[in-house]
Amino acid sequence: MTAPPSAASLPVAPLSDVLAEVDSALPAALDRLFALLRIPSVSAQPAHAADCVRAAEWCRDDLRSLGFSAALRPVEGGPPAVVGHLDAPPGHTGPHILFYGHYDVQPAEPFDLWTSPPFDPQLIDGPRGKRIVARGAVDDKGQAMMFLEAMRAWKRVTGTIPARVTVLLEGEEEVGSPHLDPFLRAHRADLAADIALISDTGMWDIDTPALTTRLRGMAYTEVLLHGAARDLHSGMYGGSALNAVNALTRILGGLHDEDGRVQVPGFYDNVRDVPEALATEWQALGFDEKAYLADIGLAVPVGERGVPALQRLWSRPTADINGIWGGYAGAGAKTVIAAEAGAKVSFRLVPGQDPARIIDGFRRFVEERLPQGARSEVRALASSPAIVVSEDSRFVRAGLAALADEFGKPAKLIGCGASIPVVESLKRELGIDSLLMGFGLDDDQPHSPNEKFELACFHHGIRSHARLLAKLAGE
Amino acid sequence: MTAPPSAASLPVAPLSDVLAEVDSALPAALDRLFALLRIPSVSAQPAHAADCVRAAEWCRDDLRSLGFSAALRPVEGGPPAVVGHLDAPPGHTGPHILFYGHYDVQPAEPFDLWTSPPFDPQLIDGPRGKRIVARGAVDDKGQAMMFLEAMRAWKRVTGTIPARVTVLLEGEEEVGSPHLDPFLRAHRADLAADIALISDTGMWDIDTPALTTRLRGMAYTEVLLHGAARDLHSGMYGGSALNAVNALTRILGGLHDEDGRVQVPGFYDNVRDVPEALATEWQALGFDEKAYLADIGLAVPVGERGVPALQRLWSRPTADINGIWGGYAGAGAKTVIAAEAGAKVSFRLVPGQDPARIIDGFRRFVEERLPQGARSEVRALASSPAIVVSEDSRFVRAGLAALADEFGKPAKLIGCGASIPVVESLKRELGIDSLLMGFGLDDDQPHSPNEKFELACFHHGIRSHARLLAKLAGE
Numbered sequence: 017m018t019a020p021p022s023a024a025s026l027p028v029a030p031l032s033d034v035l036a037e038v039d040s041a042l043p044a045a046l047d048r049l050f051a052l053l054r055i056p057s058v059s060a061q062p063a064h065a066a067d068c069v070r071a072a073e074w075c076r077d078d079l080r081s082l083g084f085s086a087a088l089r090p091v092e093g094g095p096p097a098v099v100g101h102l103d104a105p106p107g108h109t110g111p112h113i114l115f116y117g118h119y120d121v122q123p124a125e126p127f128d129l130w131t132s133p134p135f136d137p138q139l140i141d142g143p144r145g146k147r148i149v150a151r152g153a154v155d156d157k158g159q160a161m162m163f164l165e166a167m168r169a170w171k172r173v174t175g176t177i178p179a180r181v182t183v184l185l186e187g188e189e190e191v192g193s194p195h196l197d198p199f200l201r202a203h204r205a206d207l208a209a210d211i212a213l214i215s216d217t218g219m220w221d222i223d224t225p226a227l228t229t230r231l232r233g234m235a236y237t238e239v240l241l242h243g244a245a246r247d248l249h250s251g252m253y254g255g256s257a258l259n260a261v262n263a264l265t266r267i268l269g270g271l272h273d274e275d276g277r278v279q280v281p282g283f284y285d286n287v288r289d290v291p292e293a294l295a296t297e298w299q300a301l302g303f304d305e306k307a308y309l310a311d312i313g314l315a316v317p318v319g320e321r322g323v324p325a326l327q328r329l330w331s332r333p334t335a336d337i338n339g340i341w342g343g344y345a346g347a348g349a350k351t352v353i354a355a356e357a358g359a360k361v362s363f364r365l366v367p368g369q370d371p372a373r374i375i376d377g378f379r380r381f382v383e384e385r386l387p388q389g390a391r392s393e394v395r396a397l398a399s400s401p402a403i404v405v406s407e408d409s410r411f412v413r414a415g416l417a418a419l420a421d422e423f424g425k426p427a428k429l430i431g432c433g434a435s436i437p438v439v440e441s442l443k444r445e446l447g448i449d450s451l452l453m454g455f456g457l458d459d460d461q462p463h464s465p466n467e468k469f470e471l472a473c474f475h476h477g478i479r480s481h482a483r484l485l486a487k488l489a490g491e
Numbered sequence: 492m493t494a495p496p497s498a499a500s501l502p503v504a505p506l507s508d509v510l511a512e513v514d515s516a517l518p519a520a521l522d523r524l525f526a527l528l529r530i531p532s533v534s535a536q537p538a539h540a541a542d543c544v545r546a547a548e549w550c551r552d553d554l555r556s557l558g559f560s561a562a563l564r565p566v567e568g569g570p571p572a573v574v575g576h577l578d579a580p581p582g583h584t585g586p587h588i589l590f591y592g593h594y595d596v597q598p599a600e601p602f603d604l605w606t607s608p609p610f611d612p613q614l615i616d617g618p619r620g621k622r623i624v625a626r627g628a629v630d631d632k633g634q635a636m637m638f639l640e641a642m643r644a645w646k647r648v649t650g651t652i653p654a655r656v657t658v659l660l661e662g663e664e665e666v667g668s669p670h671l672d673p674f675l676r677a678h679r680a681d682l683a684a685d686i687a688l689i690s691d692t693g694m695w696d697i698d699t700p701a702l703t704t705r706l707r708g709m710a711y712t713e714v715l716l717h718g719a720a721r722d723l724h725s726g727m728y729g730g731s732a733l734n735a736v737n738a739l740t741r742i743l744g745g746l747h748d749e750d751g752r753v754q755v756p757g758f759y760d761n762v763r764d765v766p767e768a769l770a771t772e773w774q775a776l777g778f779d780e781k782a783y784l785a786d787i788g789l790a791v792p793v794g795e796r797g798v799p800a801l802q803r804l805w806s807r808p809t810a811d812i813n814g815i816w817g818g819y820a821g822a823g824a825k826t827v828i829a830a831e832a833g834a835k836v837s838f839r840l841v842p843g844q845d846p847a848r849i850i851d852g853f854r855r856f857v858e859e860r861l862p863q864g865a866r867s868e869v870r871a872l873a874s875s876p877a878i879v880v881s882e883d884s885r886f887v888r889a890g891l892a893a894l895a896d897e898f899g900k901p902a903k904l905i906g907c908g909a910s911i912p913v914v915e916s917l918k919r920e921l922g923i924d925s926l927l928m929g930f931g932l933d934d935d936q937p938h939s940p941n942e943k944f945e946l947a948c949f950h951h952g953i954r955s956h957a958r959l960l961a962k963l964a965g966e
Contacts, residue, residue, distance in 0.1 A: 060823035123825055129721070191823040232726065236824040245788025246604070249938040251707065251909020254839045255794040255809035256780075257787060261834075262746065262812050269744015271737065305731075312732060313720025316863045319730040334730035337737050338827050339818030344835060348535035348666045349711040349872040350598055351837060351909075352813050352938050359736075360819060362826060364729045388791045397824040434726020434826075463724040463827050 030173065031486045037169040038478045045165045045478065046139065046148070046471075048078065052119070052157050053137040053150040059095060059120035059191045068095035068187045071119040075160075075185050076100070082167055084183065089203065094195045095120065095187035099206065102167075104180035110489040111411070112180040114209035114448060116438055117160030117216065118189035121152035122463045129465035139471065144222055146471040154469035155462035159215035159454060160185060162474060166481035178489035182209055186438070189216075192236060192398020193437050200445035211411045212442045213484075215477065217454030220301065220428045222470060225419035225480065227412060228452040230330055230431035231439060233365035233402035235374045236338075239264070239382055240358045242391045247343075248353040258389050260357040261342040267385040268359060271335050275321045278335040278363070280377040286368035290331040298326040301428065311459055330431025334364040360397070364433060371399030400437030403450075411451045411488075418483035419453070422476060453480065505648065506961045512644040513953050520640040520953065521614065521623070521946075523553065527594070527632050528612040528625040534570060534595035534666050543570035543662045546594040550635075550660050551575070557642055559658065564678065569670045570595065570662035574681065577642075579655035585964040586886070587655040589684035589923060591913055592635030592691065593664035596627035597938045604940035614946065619697055621946040629944035630937035634690035634929060635660060637949060641956035653964035657684055661913070664691075667711060667873020668912050675920035686886045687917045688959075690952065692929030695776065695903045697945060700894035700955065702887060703927040705805055705906035706914060708840035708877035710849045711813075714739070714857055715833045717866040722818075723828040733864050735832040736817040742860040743834060746810050750796040753810045753838070755852040761843035765806040773801040776903065786934055805906025809839040835872070839908060846874030875912030878925075886926045886963075893958035894928070897951060928955065 038045075057071035058064040072088050072095060079086035079100035086100030098119065104110070124134035132138045137150035148158060167177045184207060186196060200207060217228040243260035244253075273279055290298075305325040309315060319328045342357025344350035363374050379394040386392055406412070407429055419427035432452075439450045455477035461467050513520075532546035533539040547563050547570060554561035554575035561575030573594065579585070599609035607613045612625035623633060642652045659682060661671060675682060692703040718735035719728075748754055765773075780800040784790060794803045817832025819825035838849050854869040861867055881887070882904055894902035907927075914925045930952035936942050 060821060060825060062822060123819070123821060125819070125821070126722075190825075234726075234826070236826070243789070246936065246941075247601075247939040248787060249909060249936075250809075250811045250813060250837060251709075251839065251907065252804075252933065252937070253787070254811050254908060255803045255807055256792045256800065257784070258789055258793050259811050261815050262743075262793075262810075265740050265812060265815065266744040266747070268737075269741040272741070309732070312723060312728070314718070314733055314864045317731045318733050318737075318862065318864075325731065328730045329727075332730055334725075336725045336729050336734050336826075336828055337740060337818065338725060338825060339820045339829070340736050340740065340815055340832070341820040343812065343814030344598070344600070345814045345816040345833070346535060346598060346600070347537065349835065349837070350535060350665075350813060350938065351709070351711070351811075353811055354814070357815070358820070360824065362725060362824070364726065387793060389789045389793075432726065433729060434724065458727065461721065461724075462727070463825065464722040466721075 031483065033173045034169045034482050035479055037173050038165065038482055041169060042475055045161070049148070049158055049161045050137045052161065053152050054135055056135040057120050057187065058123050059188050060123050065095065068120055072096050072098050072187055075119050078164060079183055082164065082171060082177070091188070091195045091199050097187065097199060098183070098185040100183040102177060102181045105176040105178060108178065108180060108489065110179055111210035112182070113488065114182045114184060114207060114212045115163050116212055116214050116442065117185045118156045118187065119160070119185050120187045120190050121155070121157070122190050124151045126465065131466055142470070144470055144472065147468045148471060148474065149466060149468045151467055153467050154456045154460040155467065156189065156216045158469040158474055159456065159477065162215055162455065162477035163213065163481045165478045166485060169482055170485060179485055182207060189438065193441065194398065196438060197441050197445055200441055204446060207446055209448055212448045212450040214436065214439065214450050214452050215454045216436055217432050217452045218456035218458065219454070219473065220430055222457055222472065223423065224425065224428060225423050226428040226430045227415050228432045228454065229405040229407050229429050231403040232330070232433050232435055233369065233371060233400045234362060234398060234435040235365060235371040235396065236360070236362040236398040237375055237378055238358060238360050238395045238397055240356065240393045242356050243389065244353070244355045247355050250351040250353050253353055257353055258387060259353045261354050263387050263390050264342060264357040264359060267382055268337055268361065270385065276319045278333065280335065280374065280381045282373065282377045283333065287333060287366055288368055290327055295327065299324065301326065308458060326431070329433040331366050333366050333369055335361065337361050365402050367402045367404055369402065371401055375399065400435050400440050403439045405450060405452065409449065411449065414487040415451050415453050415484060418480050418487050421483055422480045453484065506958065508648045509644045509957050510954050512648050513640065513957055516644060517950055520636070524623070524633055524636045525612045527636065528627050529610055531610045532595050532662065533598050534663050535598050540570065543595055547571050547573050547662055550594050553639060554658055557639065557646060557652070566670045566674050572662065572674060573658070573660040574678070575658040577652060577656040580651040580653060583653065583655060583964065585654055586685035587657070588963065589657045589659060589682060589687045590638050591687055591689045591917065592660050593631045593662065594635070594660050595662040595665050596630065596632070597665050599626045601940065606941055617945070619945055619947065622943045623946060623949065624941060624943045626942055628942050629931045629935040630942065631664065631691045633944040633949055634931065634952065637690055637930065637952035638688065638956045640953045641960060644957055645960060654960050657682060664913065668916065669873065671913060672916050672920055675916055679921060682921055684923055687923045687925040689911065689914070689925050689927050690929045691911055692907050692927045693931035693933065694929070694948065695905055697932055697947065698898065699900065700898050700902040701905045702890050702902055703907045703929065704880040704882050704904050706878040706911050707805070707908050708844065708846060708875045709837060709873060709910040710840060710846040710871065711835070711837040711873040712850055712853055713833060713835050713870045713872055715831065715868045717831050718864065719828070719830045722830050725826040725828050728828055732828055733862060734828045736829050738862050738865050739817060739832040739834060742857055743812055743836065745860065751794045753808065755810065755849065755856045757848065757852045758808065762808060762841055763843055765802055770802065774799065776801065783933060801906070804908040806841050808841050808844055810836065812836050840877050842877045842879055844877065846876055850874065875910050875915050878914045880925060880927065884924065886924065889962040890926050890928050890959060893955050893962050896958055897955045928959065
């Protein structure tokens with residue numbers, strides 16, 4: 017016996033018409049995305065504060081054009097969030113969707129490695145068709161716009177959008193969303209929904225869609241090491257005076273042991289092996305680590321010895337020095353002994369690790385290795401625990417079905433090495449699970465020069481969101 | 492029996508009149524020095540190339556005002572040198588003096604740590620009287636001008652300067668004098684002299700003059716480490732991709748062992764202990780290491796365990812990271828894995844160490860520790876061997892006598908932890924020994940913010956040079 021088609025309480029959507037509208041409106045959708053990409057909304061850099069506001073206003077206006085009641089909401093200590101509401105059409109019984117995205121982008125430095133200016137988006141030919149090149153192309157402006165464009169197509173074709181939707185676009189994701197939790201708490205009623213929908217993750221490959229159910233967490237710190245009271249001449253003081261760069265380098269040089277294991281005390285407490293079944297499923301994905309590394313000019317992996325590649329990326333914690341500075345870095349030779357040195361050190365976390373305890377552990381790691389006379393500060397800049405999204409929900413099932421329809425093949429359930437702290441925040445503050453349906457590719461270079469987003473992914477993404485709206489409306 | 496006064500072949504100089512002229516002309520001498528200090532002749536920074544030429548022209552003009560025939564001499568690849576000649580007065584039989592100084596200065600960064608702008612010289616009250624505060628105050632503009640002012644006083648009082656003098660002022664000392672050797676070779680005849688006189692060293696303390704007979708050498712390198720083909724997102728690649736900052740930090744973190752000994756292969760080959768007698772003499776100086784360290788905000792020395800303080804500074808080699816960079820050093824959190832990282836690493840050398848071999852050893856040190864997939868470059872930016880000046884010469888005796896007369900107490904023979912590569916160059920290229928009579932103090936901060944030169948030292952320095960001219964003329 018076959019189940020009857022589910023009874024929709026609204027007029028059954030002419031999905032094929034909507035998809036055709038997506039296809040024909042693609043050039044206009046690109047124009048809109050490019051306008052947003054031209055705004056250098058770099059949240060990490062105070063000089064771009066006004067640009068962040070401009071980007072927020074642009075998003076607000078675009079939501080209004082879709083019929084949303086939308087406004088900027090001040091965020092204590094950061095750029096504003098954009099919040100928009102759209103009532104469901106009469107008779108709609110589908111879930112209330114909270115779509116989350118972020119309009120801020122990573123810093124674009126170093127500029128000279130870009131083949132085109134980072135904030136002058138280009139549509140260029142690539143090996144897999146056209147691609148969009150700009151800072152924010154995939155992370156996250158391009159991905160956020162896919163959902164808006166899907167709604168726009170529905171509205172054009174049917175005059176309405178078949179869902180009750182709240183949109184939240186924040187402006188601090190790239191600096192770790194430091195003010196998001198209090199914002200969510202303060203707007204709990206306003207942001208209430210049944211499911212959060214997020215497009216800030218990746219596909220398995222350009223032909224194979226995926227939902228992401230595991231995300232690594234993050235603990236991001238800045239460590240400062242203070243030595244002498246001032247910079248010194250290395251001739252007058254070399255061999256007797258503490259050199260802050262020497263000291264910091266010596267301490268951080270011991271972050272890993274010979275087997276690539278992180279030496280922060282307690283780092284692996286409560287870290288569990290990934291379940292056998294999932295490990296097997298991941299193994300079956302046939303991840304080509306050689307190609308993955310070759311793409312970035314490498315041949316051998318670093319990291320924990322003896323751990324399979326996808327586990328190293330999705331279910332094992334890491335430590336990376338994201339930046340280091342101290343002394344003279346200009347042209348020529350300056351014989352200085354620096355009074356101060358610093359580094360950004362971050363940890364990718366997995367289930368079982370508490371970011372606060374990891375940061376405490378790192379602080380202890382530094383302090384225990386401080387030479388006499390040195391003083392250290394370890395500040396937490398961002399932190400979020402790892403996430404495991406339940407794979408057994410109607411939303412995940414709807415997502416898998418929409419993707420399978422669009423791509424003509426089953427979607428994969430995958431992990432992601434990066435953190436999306438908002439997923440944890442939405443669960444904790446609002447009690448909402450997230451559906452992570454993203455269309456990025458491994459080589460999109462989201463935090464590097466020449467960030468790109470394949471046009472095919474952008475296009476499939478809009479169509480998939482249009483299908484997802486139908487699936488959810490039709491439940 | 493007392494030795495008779497030495498018979499001078501020119502009219503015996505009315506030294507007391509000359510010293511009185513030095514005293515009364517001190518304000519004018521300061522005005523001249525300040526004019527020179529206002530020119531930001533930073534040789535390490537290409538943006539200041541024109542300022543270096545301006546400073547050279549200023550020095551040339553000042554030498555001309557003393558009766559020198561002086562000109563800028565082009566230096567292949569660098570700012571010009573200033574060379575001036577002054578014939579001896581008729582009947583003069585004293586030695587031909589080559590006075591060497593440098594008109595270039597260290598970069599002034601970080602500017603915000605200066606209490607006054609580095610190129611706006613100030614005469615301010617300090618605990619030991621007035622002091623001159625500016626980049627270059629002591630290193631070396633202030634010290635070079637002492638000799639010129641001494642000559643000026645002689646000329647004012649007697650109408651002539653009692654010496655045959657060549658002056659060479661170079662503009663690349665602070666970047667390791669990379670073009671000095673070929674310049675000296677090309678101008679060997681023009682720069683011939685009996686003794687080189689240099690004021691770029693220090694006194695023992697503000698009351699105790701000194702001649703410096705030992706200088707450490709230097710090998711200054713820049714190391715670049717290349718990892719992946721581009722900067723990466725630490726979420727997508729953390730735990731699998733080589734992090735250039737991690738790798739460089741790990742390598743440089745092993746520069747010293749637990750006992751402070753440098754781990755570069757062959758580093759201590761041919762390094763000899765300082766002779767017992769000299770070690771004893773240094774011990775007798777009563778160096779107050781506690782005060783020396785307290786002055787820079789430290790309490791305990793770093794460096795080789797179990798080595799006496801002055802030996803650590805004057806006769807033991809060292810390694811210092813003078814600068815390090817890589818990844819993101821801006822505000823906030825950027826989760827990047829850097830493709831490249833770099834550092835400036837320099838070594839202070841002692842007799843027996845060959846700079847080229849030390850640099851080769853360091854290159855090997857880095858290569859042997861490179862993780863798979865990384866690539867390194869080690870470039871030599873500057874190098875000079877250590878120097879031991881003969882303590883048994885008529886010039887050293889004349890210097891000791893001039894200083895003893897000026898200060899009313901014996902001068903010390905000391906070492907210096909810093910290198911003055913020109914001393915080696917003058918010996919090698921021109922066959923000339925150097926007399927190192929300097930008036931800096933340990934707390935002058937020559938390469939740091941708020942570089943200063945005590946007015947008392949400047950004043951004593953001019954008078955001592957005036958006396959030295961008399962001693963040398965009277966031989």
